[in-house]
Amino acid sequence: MGPHPAVADVRRAVREALADLSPGDLVLAACSGGADSLALAAALAFVAPRANLRAGLLTVDHQLQDGSAGRAADVLGHAAALGLAPAETLKVRVGTVGGPEAAARDARYEALATAADRLGARTVLLGHTRDDQAETVLLGLARGSGPRSLSGMASRAGRYRRPFLHLGRDTTESACRALGLLFWDDPHNADPRYTRVKVRTRVMPMLEAELGPGVAQALARTADLAREDSDALDEWAARAFADCALSDIEGGVALAVPGLEGLPDAVRRRVLRRAAIAAGAPAGALSAGHVLAADRLITAWRGQGRADLPGGVGVVRRYGTLVFARAREPSVRTPRWTQPTWARTSRRS
Numbered sequence: 001m002g003p004h005p006a007v008a009d010v011r012r013a014v015r016e017a018l019a020d021l022s023p024g025d026l027v028l029a030a031c032s033g034g035a036d037s038l039a040l041a042a043a044l045a046f047v048a049p050r051a052n053l054r055a056g057l058l059t060v061d062h063q064l065q066d067g068s069a070g071r072a073a074d075v076l077g078h079a080a081a082l083g084l085a086p087a088e089t090l091k092v093r094v095g096t097v098g099g100p101e102a103a104a105r106d107a108r109y110e111a112l113a114t115a116a117d118r119l120g121a122r123t124v125l126l127g128h129t130r131d132d133q134a135e136t137v138l139l140g141l142a143r144g145s146g147p148r149s150l151s152g153m154a155s156r157a158g159r160y161r162r163p164f165l166h167l168g169r170d171t172t173e174s175a176c177r178a179l180g181l182l183f184w185d186d187p188h189n190a191d192p193r194y195t196r197v198k199v200r201t202r203v204m205p206m207l208e209a210e211l212g213p214g215v216a217q218a219l220a221r222t223a224d225l226a227r228e229d230s231d232a233l234d235e236w237a238a239r240a241f242a243d244c245a246l247s248d249i250e251g252g253v254a255l256a257v258p259g260l261e262g263l264p265d266a267v268r269r270r271v272l273r274r275a276a277i278a279a280g281a282p283a284g285a286l287s288a289g290h291v292l293a294a295d296r297l298i299t300a301w302r303g304q305g306r307a308d309l310p311g312g313v314g315v316v317r318r319y320g321t322l323v324f325a326r327a328r329e330p331s332v333r334t335p336r337w338t339q340p341t342w343a344r345t346s347r348r349s
Contacts, residue, residue: 004178006171007043010164014043015051017125017155017163023052025122029084030112031059033075033184036127036164039172042179043163044125045082056086058115058124060108062094064188071184078181090115101194102284116159128153128162131169134219135199146288148234151227152220166220237270244271252325253279257317260298269295272322276309279324285310297322 002008018027029044031037041057048055057079061072072089079087092107116124133152140149155162164172176183191197207215244259253275260268272294277283281290286309293307297317306314315324 004175006174007178009167009171010039010043010175011046013163013167014040014125015047017161018047018051018053018123021051021053021122024054026054026056026120027123027125028056028058028112028116028119028121029125030127031057031075031078032127032186033059033071033078034127034186034189035173035176035183036129036132036169038075038078038127038181038183039175039179040125040127040164041078041084042082042175042181045084049083055084056088056119056121057082057084058087058112059089060111061089061091062104062107063091064094064104074184086119088115101196113159121159123161124159126160126162127164127172129164129167129169129172130220131200131204131216133165133223134204134216135196137219137223138199138203139196147226148230150223151230152223154227168216233266233270237267237274240267241271241274245275246321252323254324255322257298257320257322260322265295268298272315275322275324276313276315279309279313280326281309281311281313281324294322294324 003011021027027044027048029037029041031041044055047053057075059072059075059079061068063069069089076087076089079085090111092111094107095103112124115121136152137150140152143149153162153165155165173183188194189197190201192201204215240259240263241255244255246254246256255271255275260271263271269291273286273291276286276290276294290307290309294309294315297304297307297315301317306316308314309324312326313324314326315322317323
């Protein structure tokens with residue numbers, strides 16, 4: 001008799017996520033003790049030795065709740081029982097930038113990255129599920145975000161992999177129960193002060209009640225489709241940025257306007273966003289409105305002055321060149337620039 005269907009599902013997902021690794025590679029599961037990450041850790045503990053991989057566990061103590069150290073110790077107890085080693089608790093100090101959710105996430109990822117580097121891990125597994133993906137898409141819709149935000153979380157992003165993005169939260173909970181693993185329900189996951197909690201406890205149930213089952217699956221499919229389109233546009237924008245960027249500048253980023261004018265809106269604005277970030281604008285604070293302000297220096301040029309961007313970065317148009325820089329504008333000599341063939345033949349959408 002085979003394993004419980006939910007157990008088989010989580011193991012299959014982890015096995016497929018690690019199929020390209022080499023024997024002896026170290027894989028770490030990021031585990032909070034919740035059902036999703038605990039099912040992930042258990043699946044990794046089963047799959048890794050059968051794939052000749054080493055498997056360990058990291059748990060992050062955000063030190064935001066009473067008893068957090070004890071819960072981290074419980075997670076390490078699970079790691080020992082599952083045979084995961086190395087297993088470590090990473091204590092972090094959570095700041096305030098971007099709000100409590102964003103600050104905790106930033107602290108967590110920084111700690112995971114540092115530990116993975118120190119331990120020589122090939123990859124870190126994260127337990128985000130299809131339900132998390134659906135919530136992310138809805139949050140992006142509510143903010144009026146573009147397709148990159150609507151594409152949600154990637155199954156792979158650098159060192160991180162998310163094997164469960166096509167599995168529901170009910171599957172991970174069932175897997176834990178079938179394996180006799182006691183998981184922890186974080187009270188923050190039911191705190192209505194957090195926007196994501198409102199989406200999880202109010203918006204998603206309402207949508208399921210009014211539209212019928214399958215809303216989470218549909219939103220996850222939307223994320224997949226949006227990611228495919230966004231990846232293609234980002235690749236195009238990267239080529240355009242390389243063609244338009246000028247090397248004759250000190251202390252900023254300059255783009256040749258002629259190469260931008262013929263680009264489709266979606267590509268051109270991606271190039272502008274890339275330039276703003278390269279000049280020092282924080283990616284998380286750079287809104288669509290900021291990018292549109294820079295875009296008007298191309299599409300609605302009337303001799304207007306500097307457009308202000310986050311991080312003290314501004315953008316000005318001078319002599320057919322867009323210059324992105326911090327408060328003190330760098331000097332730019334009028335460049336020689338040749339429009340690439342693909343840009344000359346493209347048309348604005």
